[in-house]
Amino acid sequence: MPQFFLNKRLIILLVSIIILVALIGFSLRDRDQLTWPEQFVKDTSGWVxxxxSRPAHYVAGFFENLQDLQNTYQENEVLKKRLDNLARLEAEVHALNKDNEELRETLDVQGSLRSYEPTQAIVIARNPDRWHELLVINKGQANGIESDMAVITSKGLIGKVKNTTPFTATVQLLSSLDPKNRVSAVIQGEKNLFGTISGYDEEEGLLLLKGIPFDAEVKEEQVVETSGLGGVFPEGLQIGKVERVVPDEFGLNQTAYVKPEANFYDIKHVMVVERGMTQPPEGELTEGAEEEEL
Incomplete structure (x- = not known):
């Protein structure tokens, strides 16, 4: 009797394994339609x-909306503070401009190193082989564009006009490795520090500001602008911010690595700047000044 039940259990086990294997094989084959038990199970599980999920999504969405509302409130507070500061700065700038005009009238001073007239232009050509050196704009001699005029974007200085034709002009970027491509610059601070933008680090994308006194203290994030002292560029055109400072190869001066504010890679719209104050007559600057700033 025990032997009979043992055989019966073995038979049931074998039949179950066969049915299971058959079901697995049936479910794995390619079918266009499911069987009604599969459809019933799938529809039931989907309904459940x-x-x-609907209440869960509703609750999750409710808390997400609360979080978004809180973030919007915080952003609104920050924007209000910035608007307050902007209004205050605008008032200060207006007052300073008014005082400046009154002082100039009192001293009978005409013009300023900062004054300039911009001309809008569009980049129409760029050589892939010299992408970081030259570009061509759609304004030329007919629009009053001349060689050595500064070229800027909304972010800051990008270069100068190298040569012109009646209807176009070629712009040499600050990132050009031409040794004559130099700009007289100043590091803004409690004590202004003067130097010359000369050179470009292609790997890091940084301009080299050379000629800083060896004992001068320069900090990161200090603003670098054109000095206006080279006789060509107006004063106050933003160039970038100091990233770091290292001694030069002789240890007599320092070189600052400057992160440009303008993007030299993606340039579409530019402004050509005509200096307001009259340029010094040729020859009055010291020898080599033309190479120190153009």
């Missing part, structure tokens, strides 16, 4: 999942 839908019943559970």
């Amino acid at each position: 999942q839908s019943l559970v």
Whole structure:
């Protein structure tokens, strides 16, 4: 009797394994339609999942909306503070401009190193082989564009006009490795520090500001602008910010690595700047000044 039940259990086990294997094989084959038990199970599980997921999504969405509302409130507070500061700065700038005009009238001073007239232009050509050196704009001699005029974007200085034709002009970027491509610059601070933008680090994308006194203290994030003392560029055109400072190869001066504010890679719209104050007559600057700033 025990032997009979043992054989019976073995038979049931074998039949179950065969049925299981058959079901697995049946479910794995390619079919266009499911069987009605599969459809019933799938529809039932989908209905249950839908019943559970809808309230869960509703609760999650409710808390997400609360978080978004809180973030919007915080952003609104920050923007209000910035608007207050902007209004204050505008008032200060207006007052300073008014005082400046009154002082100039009192002293009978005409013009300023900062004064300039911009001319809008569009980049129409760029050589892939010299992408970081030259570009061509759609304004030329007919629009009053001349060689050595500064070229800027909304972010800051990008270069100077190298040569012109009646209807176009070629712009040499600050990132050009031409040794004559130099700009007289100043590091803004409690004590202004003067130097010359000369050179470009292609790997880091940084301009080299050379000629800083060896004992001068330069900090990161200090603003670098054109000095206006080279006789060509107006004063106050933003160039970038100091990233770091290292001694030069002789240890007599320092070189600052400057992160440009303008993007030299993606340039579409530019402004050509005509200096307001009259340029010094040729020859009055010291020898080599033309190479120190153009």
